[in-house]
Structure formats: structure tokens, C-alpha cells
Amino acid sequence: MANMRATMDKVADPRRLDSAVEEKSDFFVYMIGIIIIVTAVSVFHVWSRVKVMDLNLKVGELRRELKEQEQVQGGLKLEVASLKMPARIENLATGELGMSLPTEQQVVQVK
Numbered sequence: 001m002a003n004m005r006a007t008m009d010k011v012a013d014p015r016r017l018d019s020a021v022e023e024k025s026d027f028f029v030y031m032i033g034i035i036i037i038v039t040a041v042s043v044f045h046v047w048s049r050v051k052v053m054d055l056n057l058k059v060g061e062l063r064r065e066l067k068e069q070e071q072v073q074g075g076l077k078l079e080v081a082s083l084k085m086p087a088r089i090e091n092l093a094t095g096e097l098g099m100s101l102p103t104e105q106q107v108v109q110v111k
Contacts, residue, residue, distance in 0.1 A: 082088070093099040
């Protein structure tokens, strides 16, 4: 009898074996779910950091372009001011266009 009991102890109970396999498969599914969630969060984090870096580069480039355009605008304003100078206009009118100041007889007053 003692010999038979020792033999029975060595034989696995099928109910315990099924529950152990079921527990392992539940744990495996749980771990796969956790791994998928962690992977998704990690991918999203990396993607967002790459987007932030890309946008920072674009902002830097646009700031540089803005400074260049402001310098061009300043130069153009200076050029407009120099072209509007009355002395320059008078020199062009008398020199290149052959104009002269009107005499009193050429001036007509409109009422």
C-alpha cells in the first residue's frame, strides 16, 4: 500500500495540470498585452519627440527667413526714401527731362 501511494504521488493530477496550463496561458496573454501597450506608448513618445524637433527646426528656419526679410524691407524703405527726395526729383526733371520751373505767366490759378 505504501508502495502504491508513492506511485500515485508521482502521477500528475490532470485537473491540476489543466489549471497550471491555463494559469500560464493567462499570464502569457497578460504579459503580451502589457508589452503591446508599452511598445505603443514608446512609439508614440518617440514620434512626438521627433515631431517636436522637426517643428523646432522649422521655427528656427522661419525666424532666420523673417530676419532676412526684415533686412530687405529696411533696405527697400531706405531706397524709397532716397528716391522721393525733392532734390533728386528736381535734378532728374531739369537734367534728363529738360524741364524748368514755370514762369509767372505759365501759372494759372483755379478757383
